[in-house]
Amino acid sequence: QEQLVESGGGLVQPGGSLRLACSSSTPTFTNYAIAWFRQAPGKEREFVGSVNWSGGRTLYADSEKGRFTISRDNAKMTVYLQMNNLKPEDTAVYYCAVDPARATRPTSGDEIRSWGQGTQVTVSS
Numbered sequence: 343q344e345q346l347v348e349s350g351g352g353l354v355q356p357g358g359s360l361r362l363a364c365s366s367s368t369p370t371f372t373n374y375a376i377a378w379f380r381q382a383p384g385k386e387r388e389f390v391g392s393v394n395w396s397g398g399r400t401l402y403a404d405s406e407k408g409r410f411t412i413s414r415d416n417a418k419m420t421v422y423l424q425m426n427n428l429k430p431e432d433t434a435v436y437y438c439a440v441d442p443a444r445a446t447r448p449t450s451g452d453e454i455r456s457w458g459q460g461t462q463v464t465v466s467s
Contacts, residue, residue, distance in 0.1 A: 344374060344440050344456075351436060351461030354428055362423040362461055364438030372416040377441035377449045378423050380434035381460075387437070387451040393421060394445040401445050428465045435460040 350362040364376055377392035390410065391402040397414040411424040421438060437460040443449045 344368060344371060346371075346376075346438050346440070346458050348436060348438055348458055348461040351463045353464045353466065355467050356429060356465055358428050358465070359424070359426045360428065360463060362425070362436055362438075362463070364421040364423070366419045369419070371419045375441035375444040376412075376414065376421040377439055377443070377445070377454075378412065378421075379437045379439065379451055379454075380432075380463075381437070382431075382434040385434075389448045389450070390423070390436070392441045392443070392445040392449060399445050401448065403448065425463070428463075430465050433463060433465050435462050 344366060347365050354360050373395055375392055375394045378390040379387050380390050381387040389403050390406055391412045393400045393412045393414050400412050409427050414421040437457055439454045441449050442453050
């Protein structure tokens with residue numbers, strides 16, 4: 343089972359930017375598509391976006407299109423989630439996971455076998 347670690351969260355003002363990272367220490371990381379999810383207080387975990395193994399294909403939830411960008415650096419075994427023009431409603435714990443859908447369709451959280459600790463993003467003035 344791939345062990346993924348999220349980092350980069352924090353407190354940011356509305357309109358600001360953050361870059362989250364999803365890192366692995368195992369070379370098999372480069373074989374997997376990775377999906378980002380988030381869970382706000384009192385809400386279900388929701389799909390944010392995903393990237394295939396090479397970084398050549400990305401998929402985003404409609405609410406994030408144009409504001410969020412997912413990329414990966416396989417040499418560093420890291421996937422990034424660049425978030426721009428952040429809004430208070432983006433406040434959530436953000437998680438990454440191996441994507442069983444291989445970035446071909448939005449993934450349901452129910453399909454994920456293992457979750458990491460996540461990283462907290464708070465958008466507030």
